[in-house]
Amino acid sequence: MTINHYDLMIIGTGPAGITAALYGVRLGLDVVVLGDIPGGSTFMIESLDNFPGFPDGITGTQFGVQAFQQAQQEGAAFTMTRLNQLTRVEGLFTGTDTNKQKYTSTSAIVATGRIPKRLKVPNANLKGVHFCSMCDGPLYRGKNATLVVIGSDNAAGQHAITLARIADKVLLISRNKRFQMDAALTNRINVLSNISQLSGTEVMNYEGNEVIEGIMVKNQEADGKVIAVDGVFLAVGWRTNTKMLHLPVKATAAGYLKTDDKLMTSCPGLFAAGDVRETDMYQVLTACADGARAAKYCAEFLEEKNHLE
Numbered sequence: 195m196t197i198n199h200y201d202l203m204i205i206g207t208g209p210a211g212i213t214a215a216l217y218g219v220r221l222g223l224d225v226v227v228l229g230d231i232p233g234g235s236t237f238m239i240e241s242l243d244n245f246p247g248f249p250d251g252i253t254g255t256q257f258g259v260q261a262f263q264q265a266q267q268e269g270a271a272f273t274m275t276r277l278n279q280l281t282r283v284e285g286l287f288t289g290t291d292t293n294k295q296k297y298t299s300t301s302a303i304v305a306t307g308r309i310p311k312r313l314k315v316p317n318a319n320l321k322g323v324h325f326c327s328m329c330d331g332p333l334y335r336g337k338n339a340t341l342v343v344i345g346s347d348n349a350a351g352q353h354a355i356t357l358a359r360i361a362d363k364v365l366l367i368s369r370n371k372r373f374q375m376d377a378a379l380t381n382r383i384n385v386l387s388n389i390s391q392l393s394g395t396e397v398m399n400y401e402g403n404e405v406i407e408g409i410m411v412k413n414q415e416a417d418g419k420v421i422a423v424d425g426v427f428l429a430v431g432w433r434t435n436t437k438m439l440h441l442p443v444k445a446t447a448a449g450y451l452k453t454d455d456k457l458m459t460s461c462p463g464l465f466a467a468g469d470v471r472e473t474d475m476y477q478v479l480t481a482c483a484d485g486a487r488a489a490k491y492c493a494e495f496l497e498e499k500n501h502l503e
């Protein structure tokens with residue numbers, strides 16, 4: 195089997211990986227990209243309304259496919275296979291894909307995103323169940339909506355505050371006895387009259403046929419009570435995709451890759467971009483920005499390495 199060598203191997207075909215590929219090629223690097231879904235998680239975005247340049251919005255799928263084609267036209271090689279394992283021996287990265295094909299490279303960018311956790315309830319996938327208040331909250335503007343946020347930490351609190359500007363009522367529900375938000379956030383929530391809080395409450399089921407109409411809850415006072423809601427926003431955690439990294443790299447307890455201010459991980463030559471990285475905003479725009487910056491710093495890393503050798 196021939197092993198193809200590249201300057202840069204990118205893992206992930208979401209906004210971060212595609213933008214890294216586009217910039218990488220334009221910076222003169224030989225780039226290979228592993229991943230099988232053009233646009234990555236953008237296919238889950240009904241309408242991308244918060245990306246400049248698309249005043250009428252664009253479907254996530256269209257955005258992802260167009261960006262993918264742009265990077266392809268620029269000259270990046272896309273394998274359309276997933277990475278099974280990435281190793282690094284004596285400064286050389288070796289990636290093995292799902293077809294057992296091997297690729298080697300001198301630098302690599304991990305752009306494998308993250309996946310939202312869902313509730314394990316029978317109707318888990320009804321329309322109206324969301325993961326991002328900044329993205330999907332505006333769908334409810336002007337609709338006198340009652341929205342529920344499920345979760346107990348700062349992420350849940352942030353969602354509730356964002357949604358309180360849009361909805362008539364926001365109900366914050368946690369199965370824990372206490373919410374686990376920091377004091378400043380709790381104070382901000384407590385002064386908002388349209389947010390109510392229900393702790394020690396488990397959501398047992400979503401009600402509705404195709405679209406969510408209510409949630410069935412269980413707590414000390416009631417078992418099986420149905421609360422009418424127009425939308426649910428989940429903040430019950432995310433899962434990062436990093437299991438295939440068979441090399442030492444520092445990550446947070448939740449699995450996000452730690453990077454320095456040039457987006458390099460603790461492993462020399464390995465960069466991270468987009469939602470897989472420990473950062474403060476998880477959006478298409480910030481993932482694209484990460485991709486561009488990671489490619490630039492990869493090029494600098496390679497230049498320095500060639501210079502030194």
Ligand SMILES: Cc1cc2nc3c(=O)[nH]c(=O)nc-3n(C[C@H](O)[C@H](O)[C@H](O)COP(=O)(O)OP(=O)(O)OC[C@H]3O[C@@H](n4cnc5c(N)ncnc54)[C@H](O)[C@@H]3O)c2cc1C
Pocket residue numbers: 205206207208209210211228229230231233234235236238239240241242243244275276277278305306307308310324325326328329330435438467468469470476477478479481
């Ligand atoms: C339901 C939903 C709605 C959203 N709405 C918006 C919105 O309106 N506006 C907005 O700005 N943001 C929105 N977001 C967030 C946005 O989708 C992400 O911030 C963005 O897609 C992150 O880009 P990324 O490239 O880092 O990761 P991703 O888009 O997640 O792409 C990562 C890709 O890597 C792939 N991958 C994982 N493991 C491997 C492997 N081993 N080998 C190869 N490939 C691998 C994944 O399958 C995926 O295709 C939304 C997210 C969700 C879930």
